[in-house]
Amino acid sequence: MATISREEVANLARLARISMSDAELDHLAARADVLPTSHPLAVSNVTREDVVKSSLTPEQALSGAPASAEQRFKVPQILGEE
DSSP: OOOOOOHHHHHHHHHOOOOOHHHHHHHHHHHHOOOOOSSOOOOOOOOOOOOOOOOOOOOHHHTTTOOOTTTEEOOOSSSOOO
């Protein structure tokens, strides 16, 4: 396990804009053997079964569109032919 010096604690506190007393710096510098973590709490991935369901037909999906062409939403052209 790596230890952290008092100067490193002071630098981290400065970067985090946390004011610390000399006693707090000494206390935190003395705390060693703390495993580095990427998350303070355990992270688990929540997943669900991949189930095939019916979806909208192209006609249903385009039913509310102001304009459509070739089973696609039709939008005004914004770029030139250049």
